Amino acid sequence: MVKDNRYSLADIKEAVSEGALSHDAFDRLETFLTSHSQEALETEKFTLFRGMNDIFLALGITVLSIGWFILWGLLTNSTIFWIAPLVAIAGFTALAEYVAGKLKATLPSSIIMVSLCATIMIYLVALYMFLAGKSENIFNLDDVWDFTQQSVNVIVLIAITGFAFQVGFFIRYRLPISFALIAFGIVGVIWSLLLAWFGQPLNQYINYLVTLTGLLLLILAVIVDTKDPKRVNGWAECAFWLYVIGAPMTIHSVAAMVDTATLIMIPVLIAAMLFSLAFDRRSPIISSLIYVGYLVNSGFNHASIDPSMTVALVCFIVGALVIAFGFGWNKARQFILAPFEHKTWRSYLPPTS
Known part of the structure; x- marks a missing residue:
């Protein structure tokens, strides 16, 4: 071997x-490595899986988890229903210790994290139903989730549990994607508390909440990113996931509020592109290009071009932009950051060469 x-x-x-x-x-x-390696130009790296063995493990754990939840659903209204999850939690924890703790395999560890968290949250909801005298309504796991949708208190319980679990998982295993879910968990707790206080009228402000949430995640991503501008430790990979979640939330919700066909989206998209280049992160620019395609498509539709031709032209334009950014990414970064090379804050951004 x-x-x-x-x-x-x-x-x-x-x-x-x-x-x-x-x-x-x-x-x-x-x-030495930076000066001799062409690969050093690519600084936005993340490791979701290291090879086929990680994918193989992730597949096995996924199938195992599906089997567990099906089995748990079949055990409803029996004493085993309350004992089996404790065994499953212990099993998933032992699996996490080996896969996440020893092997450091990100993809299978993520599957374990989701399965373990889901088991704990469903179990807590079932216990809540039992203590509230609703246990006679538990016929399958779907009934547990139906009850969750009817009780704001349960939503708050789930949000706090998920947040606490992600914090613990990150502290124990330092899984970068878990760090992003911590941030998402904070948002979940805030949203659930707001829902508990204000109820359904909160729904009319959902776009504003999504925008604010996306901006908060991007701010947190920038703070984390500046701790590792050379991308040599785990903080940069933690920031990667914050960008992946925060950028689409921000741009999509802004587009929903102002109508994507309006000209106001153009400066938003330009700002997102400059932001991407400055921080050497492609997630915001990918989100932007989706709406570039929408705006171009809207313009062609107003010009009464054949729909099939419109799709083809949009694909050519967006595809050309992606390729252009791919080939000229580093030169574009050098161009926009060159005037600021001697500024103090420049040291917090990734190098351009």
Whole structure:
């Protein structure tokens, strides 16, 4: 068997923290690798899976989780219904210790995280129903979720439980995607509390809430991102997931509020593109290009062009923009950041070369 001996700067940085390599040696090695590697130009990296074995594990855990939830649903209205989840939680925890704690496999760890969190939350809701005298209404797991939709208190319970679980999971295993879900959990707690206080009238402000939520996630992403401008430790990957969640929420909700066909979206899209280039993050610009396609399509429709031709032209324009940004990304970053190279705040942004 051929062993994969490729290591990232983050792996070598961890070796420094463990005392296996001096800080001075790491600095010299980083300088050498940066100056000799073409791959160093690509700084927005994240590791969802490292190979087919991670996908294989994720598939197995997914199938196992589906089987568990089906089995749990069949055990309703029996003593085993209350005991089986405790066994499942212990099993998922042991699996997490090995897969997330020892193997550091992100994709299968994420599946474990979702399955474990879902089991805990459903179990707590079922306990809540039992204590509230509603246990006679539990015929299957669908009834548990139906009850959840009818009780604001349960929604708050689920939001707080999910948030606390993600915090614990991140502290224990340092899974980057879990950090993003912590931020999402904070939002869930706030939303559920607002829903508990104001009720259904809150729905008319949903676009404003989504926009505010997206902006808060982007602000948090920037704060986290500036802790690791050279992208050599785990903070940059945590920030990646915050951008992935926050950027679409912000741009989509703004578009929904102002109508995507209006000209006001153009400066919003330009700002998103400049933001993407400045922070060397492609998530905001990907979200923007979706609405670029919509605006272009709207313009062609007003010109009474054949619908099939409109789709083709939009695909060519958006595709060309994506390719242009892909090939000229680093040059574009150098161009917009060149005037600010000597500014103090420039050190918080990723380098351009």
